[in-house]
Amino acid sequence: MFPQSVRIILVEPEFAGNIGAAARAMKTMGLSRLWLVAPQCDPKSEEALRMAHNAEEILEQARVAQTLAEALAGTGFSVATSQRLRRQDVPFYTPEEAAEMVLERAAEHEVALVFGRESSGLTNHELALCSALSMAPSATKLPSLNLAQAVMVYSYVLYQASLRPEDRHFQWQLAAHEELEQFYAHLAQSLTDMGAHPATTMEAYIDKFRRIFSRIPLESRDVNLLHKLLEEAVRDA
Amino acid sequence: MFPQSVRIILVEPEFAGNIGAAARAMKTMGLSRLWLVAPQCDPKSEEALRMAHNAEEILEQARVAQTLAEALAGTGFSVATSQRLRRQDVPFYTPEEAAEMVLERAAEHEVALVFGRESSGLTNHELALCSALSMAPSATKLPSLNLAQAVMVYSYVLYQASLRPEDRHFQWQLAAHEELEQFYAHLAQSLTDMGAHPATTMEAYIDKFRRIFSRIPLESRDVNLLHKLLEEAVRDA
Numbered sequence: 001m002f003p004q005s006v007r008i009i010l011v012e013p014e015f016a017g018n019i020g021a022a023a024r025a026m027k028t029m030g031l032s033r034l035w036l037v038a039p040q041c042d043p044k045s046e047e048a049l050r051m052a053h054n055a056e057e058i059l060e061q062a063r064v065a066q067t068l069a070e071a072l073a074g075t076g077f078s079v080a081t082s083q084r085l086r087r088q089d090v091p092f093y094t095p096e097e098a099a100e101m102v103l104e105r106a107a108e109h110e111v112a113l114v115f116g117r118e119s120s121g122l123t124n125h126e127l128a129l130c131s132a133l134s135m136a137p138s139a140t141k142l143p144s145l146n147l148a149q150a151v152m153v154y155s156y157v158l159y160q161a162s163l164r165p166e167d168r169h170f171q172w173q174l175a176a177h178e179e180l181e182q183f184y185a186h187l188a189q190s191l192t193d194m195g196a197h198p199a200t201t202m203e204a205y206i207d208k209f210r211r212i213f214s215r216i217p218l219e220s221r222d223v224n225l226l227h228k229l230l231e232e233a234v235r236d237a
Numbered sequence: 238m239f240p241q242s243v244r245i246i247l248v249e250p251e252f253a254g255n256i257g258a259a260a261r262a263m264k265t266m267g268l269s270r271l272w273l274v275a276p277q278c279d280p281k282s283e284e285a286l287r288m289a290h291n292a293e294e295i296l297e298q299a300r301v302a303q304t305l306a307e308a309l310a311g312t313g314f315s316v317a318t319s320q321r322l323r324r325q326d327v328p329f330y331t332p333e334e335a336a337e338m339v340l341e342r343a344a345e346h347e348v349a350l351v352f353g354r355e356s357s358g359l360t361n362h363e364l365a366l367c368s369a370l371s372m373a374p375s376a377t378k379l380p381s382l383n384l385a386q387a388v389m390v391y392s393y394v395l396y397q398a399s400l401r402p403e404d405r406h407f408q409w410q411l412a413a414h415e416e417l418e419q420f421y422a423h424l425a426q427s428l429t430d431m432g433a434h435p436a437t438t439m440e441a442y443i444d445k446f447r448r449i450f451s452r453i454p455l456e457s458r459d460v461n462l463l464h465k466l467l468e469e470a471v472r473d474a
Contacts, residue, residue, distance in 0.1 A: 003376075025386055030376030054381060091407050091456070096397075136393065137400060139240075139267030144291060149262060149389050152382075156373065156390050160333075163374060170328050219328070 002162055005106040008155070009035040009071045009078075009114045011122060013147060016041040018118065020051030020059065021148035027055035029155035030162070034062040035071045035112075051148075068114065068126050076109030077102070080130035081154060083138070083145050084121050090133060095154050098134035099161040113154055118147050175223045183223050184210060190230040239399055242343040245392070246272040246308045246315075246351045248359060250384060253278040255355060257288030257296065258385035264292035266392035267399070271299040272308045272349075288385075305351065305363050313346030314339070317367035318391060320375070320382055321358050327370060332391050335371035336398040350391055355384050412460045420460050421447065427467040 008026055013019050013036060023034060036043055043059055052059050065071035072078055079098045093101070098113075105111050114130055116122035127133055136153050138144060145153065160168065188206050191198075198205035216222075245263055250256050250273060260271060273280055280296055289296050302308035309315055316335045330338070335350075342348050351367055353359035364370055373390050375381060382390065397405065425443050428435075435442035453459075 021383070021386070024381065024383065028375050028377055028381040028386075053383065054377070054379060091409060091454075093407050094405060097406060137396065137404070138265050139396060140265055140291070142291060144261065144265040145389075146258070146261065146290065149258070149265075149386075152386050152389050153393050156393070159374065159376060167374070168331060169334060170330050172328060217328075 002103060002106045003030045003032060005110050006031055006102065006158070007033045007035050007071070007075065007110065007112040008151060009037060009068065009112050010039070010147065010151075011037040011068055011071075011114065011126060012040050012117045013043075014040045014118045015147075016043060016045040016048035017051045018147040019043045019062075020048035020053075020055075022115075022151040023048075023052040023055040023058040023062075025148065025152040025155045027058055029159035031155055031158070032058055032061070034058050035065060036062050037065050037068050037071050039064065040117075068122075068129055072112060072114075072129060074110055075112045077105035077132075078112040078114055078130040079132045079134050080114045080116075080122055080127045081134050081136075081150055082116065082121055082127065083135065083150065090127075092133045092135040095134060095136050095157040096161070098132065098154070099158045101132060102158060103161055113158075115147055115150055172217050173219050175218045175220045179220060179223050180213070180218065183213075183226055186227055186230050190234050193234045239340060239343045240267045240269060242347050243268055243339065243395070244270045244272050244308070244312065244347065244349040245388060246274060246305065246349050247276070247384065247388075248274040248305055248308075248351065248363060249277050249354045250280075251277045251355045252384075253280060253282040253285035254288045255384040256280045256299075257285035257290075257292075259352075259388040260285075260289040260292040260295040260299075262385065262389040262392045264295055266396035268392055268395070269295055269298070271295050273299050273301050274305050274308050275303055276301065277354075305359075305366055309349060309351075309366060311347055312349045314342035314369075315349040315351055315367040316369045316371050317351045317353075317359055317364045318371050318373075318387055319353065319358055319364065320372065320387065327364075329370045329372040332371060332373050332394040333398065335369065335391070336395045338369060339395060340398055350395075352384055352387055409454055410456045412455050412457045416457060416460050417450070417455065420450075420463055423464055423467050427471050430471045 008022065008031060010019065010022065026032065026034065043062055048059055049056055079102060102111050102113065114122065136145060136150065184206055187209060188202050191202065245259065245268060247256065247259060263269065263271065280299055285296055286293055316339060339348050339350065351359065373382060373387065421443055424446060425439050
């Protein structure tokens with residue numbers, strides 16, 4: 001539901017390829033509403049469509065405004081992104097913090113993420129027009145993410161933040177304790193069948209293998225495969 | 238320290254622009270060691286250098302290998318990335334989970350993040366060569382991030398995970414309680430100077446303004462600016 005409330009606004013984008021790549025990043029991350037403020041290139045050019053890949057409809061439906069103020073009309077909250085620390089004295093939120101705010105406010109009204117020109121970013125007044133400022137942490141001092149990369153990072157972080165906690169992590173279908181015990185029993189029997197002679201007892205020998213296998217998150221199908229390995233080994237013995 | 242232990246491996250990249258954009262993403266996020274397995278294009282072409290922006294040295298120093306196995310030699314842990322759910326039955330970690338594992342293992346030995354071909358990703362055997370698999374969550378079913386975008390997402394998430402917790406959030410320099418109280422006292426005095434007639438008491442009137450200003454994280458400089466506003470207003474009165 002939230003994506004319909006989120007506008008991605010590109011202010012005076014200069015390269016059509018970046019608009020296309022931004023559209024692709026948006027679509028992958030569930031966003032669809034692209035606004036272009038006085039684009040300096042053709043957002044439906046061949047280059048834009050090529051970079052958009054399967055997201056051409058986002059380019060087709062992009063809204064064009066003449067000023068940032070016009071593109072912000074109707075929104076209740078907006079985040080200006082910047083890769084340039086123009087002023088050290090202004091609070092810049094991280095993308096993760098901005099995403100939390102955007103999601104919270106998107107439940108109330110329309111919201112916007114605003115990206116500046118490739119060559120010069122947003123003006124100080126454009127930054128001031130927005131409700132909050134954000135900057136992605138970076139290992140370099142100079143501005144270094146390009147426009148499409150910045151849209152990628154923010155779209156990704158926003159989508160991540162919108163997922164339910166259980167969808168943010170892989171859900172293992174881990175094998176139960178008994179399944180593992182059956183495997184260790186099978187391993188002991190197989191070693192006996194193979195004619196193994198443990199230095200002390202078979203139980204102590206198996207305990208050494210337990211140290212390896214207990215370190216692995218094993219799913220039921222993994223345990224089944226290990227059973228198969230033992231069957232192969234015994235058949236071969 | 239960790240970035241020297243992380244290899245970004247691109248398997249048979251087809252478009253030079255993607256190699257350049259990947260280098261730019263790497264540099265911004267503090268990574269520098271690029272490996273190319275049998276590149277299908279010129280990684281030092283004009284297009285690659287243009288997209289690399291300030292990261293040309295990563296292209297210059299990129300290592301070339303003939304096979305993924307060769308590029309993995311010397312690593313102790315590797316994550317294969319995929320945007321294609323080839324097999325639903327294999328555990329795929331999220332980029333965040335993969336980043337935690339990569340960082341933990343990078344303290345022990347060299348590690349690698351592996352990205353496949355633009356057209357067809359990694360083969361099943363290439364996926365199997367790596368220690369773990371990862372996929373970025375996506376709102377679309379079809380593969381949709383391009384190669385450079387995938388490198389951007391993983392590099393960003395890895396850099397984010399490498400930051401100390403206090404560096405992951407904006408550090409407010411919030412004004413102390415006394416500073417705010419001084420402002421409210423100044424506000425009461427200014428309203429009196431302006432000839433205000435509160436409906437009940439001045440204290441109750443000020444309490445209404447408290448409801449607004451207490452909702453804002455105010456830094457000392459913000460409070461100073463509000464003092465200035467009162468001075469301007471009284472001068473004008």
